[in-house]
Amino acid sequence: MKKIFQNKTFTIFFLIILLQVPMSILLRNDKFKFPKGSFNEVLNGSYFLELEDFLSTNILFFNKTGAFFRKIKFEALHRYSGAIILKTDGKIFTRDKLNDIDPYETADINRAIEKVSSVQKMFEKKGVEFIPILVPSRETVYSDELYGKWGMPTRQKKVKNEFLELLSRKGVEVFDLEPYIRKWMDSYGDQLYYAGDHHWTHFASFLAAELLIDKYYDVTDKVEDLPYEPVWSIKKPKKNSLLKKMAFFREVPESLTYLYNEVTFKKKRKSNIHSDLLFVSASFGSFGIVEFLSNAKGERVAFQVDNGQGALYVLNRLVQSFVLNDKYKNVKKVFWLFPDYHIPILMNDSEIPKIYDKKDLSPVKFKVASYEGMNEFGKNKFKLTSGDAYISLDLEEKRKQQKLVIELIVSGKGKMTRLLLNKQSKIIIHDGESSFYDFKTNQKSLDFKFYSSRWSSKVNRTIKIEGVYESE
């Protein structure tokens, strides 16, 4: 042993790896608590994933120097970028030029506000209370820890305040969860956000569930005594399932499901106060929406999007379900939770949820022959059936832009998909997440396959579409 540490360089290397955990324990005391794992968690390996997450975010030395490293990396990789950004209106800008455009101009904010308030009006007409709830992102709440002095730009806070204020003037009151989250941070030692995933932990979800139920419903019995064990947003995976294999269960945002289960659990507990309440989650973008919409039966429906990226799509979906289908006729309240980092996205015209009405739909018929899908939950979760799709085709507007935009709106069970046909007769499918898929077509008959690399390269869905017909 003595000989070993006569080698100075090795000693340095060894100390770097050896001292991290003890140092962190010594210096952070109560904050540095190893996760406790059950035997089952050890057996299936999930405990070690938890431990990995814990260690990678709690190692003190590297935490302290992390912001500096990220800054250096940013300078090296991103700062001098000449990469081109393709804007959705078809124009091309270099990043330098884009930098000249202020994404937070009041005009942009106003446009976003107009859209949100028009959604509210639409719900009002239906006699439904529309409650937007602003969820602070992990980056907002932990900005100091995550970014150090290169933290979140203060402008973002300014934009948020301006956004909320202008919405309020329009008569749309947003319930901002940020003060509550900050209070919970001080009050509880438990982590509220995952380290490697921007969703709430189930503990935060539990608190949010309590808060929302307390605020918006007459709750007579206490919910504090309920356990807040992790729950599954889907059926617990079978032993050898893909989920288990990929340890996805850790990534499943329990937050949404917790709310859902909270409600259904209450129902079983005879109190019956939430028996007419249903939470719809959209944490996986449109994935979750379909799953939960198909179960929607309650009188009041609460649509819940946690701090994930599905907020805009769930709003889209909500609007379509109400307007197109007249579904959920007895619904009295609709919650729309959106993360604060979506405010700038709301300003982007192309991403703002559009409000559809049957009269606005184009006379173009679009027939879906079959849609077979497979996602990480298993096969054929989302099946589009023949004849339940409509198309919105704004020829005049789009011809000016030399492209033809087709909005495929699938009602009922299904997935909202946007098809975009341009001059080269290509179809681009925007799947509601971050990827685009485009396909060559002869416009009469389409048969294509696309792959999603989000979870696994083997995930694939096939859509067969029997023709696109332009009726007179």
Added chain:
Amino acid sequence: MVFTSALFLFLFLPICLVVYYLAPYKYKASILCLSGFVFYGMWRLDFLVLLIFSTLVDFTLGQYIYKFRNSLTKKRFFLILSITINLGLLFYFKYFTFIADNLIFPIFGKGIINIPEIILPVGISFFTFQTMSYSIDIYRGQIKPTNSIIVFGSYVSMFPQLVAGPIVRYKDIEDSLNSINKIKIDLNRGMHFFIIGFAKKVLIANNVSQIVDFSHSISTPDFYSSLYGAVAYSIQIYFDFSGYSDMAIGLGLLLGFNFPLNFNSPYKASSITTFWQRWHLSLSTWFRDYLYIPLGGNRKGNYRTFFNLFIVMFLCGVWHGASWNFIVWGGLHGFLLMIERYFKNYGFRFRLPRSFGVILNFVIVTLLWIPFRATDLAQTLYFLNGFFNFVKISDSMFLSHFDLGQLLLVWLSLLLVFFTRNSQELVSDIGIKRNQVIKIFLFLVSVHEMLSQSYNPFLYFNF
């Protein structure tokens, strides 16, 4: 567990090294064996049973093969039993579903058997090949089996090379294992190998992987996406796998074991033949010694040599996984090896400049990686199609997705591949103090990068 994880780096490795260094010599082998089991069990505790089963079976059968060394029939029986069990495990976990999908179901229909969902145990291809080489070497009289199950257990489960190689032969580390009190722990070389491998994986392979993943998921590949995707994958797989091998070799040296080199600047090869003399050496020499030479090698005439070359590469492809992609990849490599051998045997000699040969070889190898990376043959063709889809730079969805710095990383890495020395050459600099400081700095940067990345296992964990 992955080497590039906080759990391994800050918890498992330091504890393991401290216990190993402090332990008396007689316990070192047990510690090695136990640490290997813990390492494997942290992935899936239930699959640890499989590793222990494989260890016990080959240990026992090795004893019998040696016991009946004078009886050809008996020792052959036990060898065949050992190979059957090893290949049987491999077949069941790796190939059964593929065979059923492509052979059984098309002929007999889907209802004929009910196939459970089979999880591929990490490292099964590596440790079964390792234990098979043990049995075959005893059969050939090249080694004596160990009488200690602990020693054999530590050979099979030694954590540095357990899940992704290099495939270590028993004879390579026999002396160290059996006389562990005489092992020489090479801290300097071990640490430097480890740091270089770590940096290769974390700084280069993981960063270019974003480009690879995006280029393979884009719906309409264009020239740029296919070009970058193909080159970036060549970079990724080399830095990923050689990085892992360097770390394994480094960890081996820290524990006092010399593992064989696995890479020797493969992209500097000027032909496919020399490429395979430099790429994944522990696998290619395994196939050479246990398949190519027993099949007759190049001693049975030209046609037999061609056949042997092809079959070895075909099986090398199959070894990587049960998929038509790997079969095509292996088959094409085999075909090219045949062509090269044909030219050599029949006296066709092109005198091309070496640099031209290196570039041409890199282009061929890069193109052949495409089916290796793609999910199926349809996607391979789809990806290749992108090479013929010329679009303006400003119209490329792929280019708009990445920053210039990220794209430059691909070309910078390529320069590193061609114009810098490889790991073993770099490790020879360890005497120079300046280089030691640089490597510690490199390690710190790599740890930062590792902590800012999401879970990114080594590519060869899939095989």
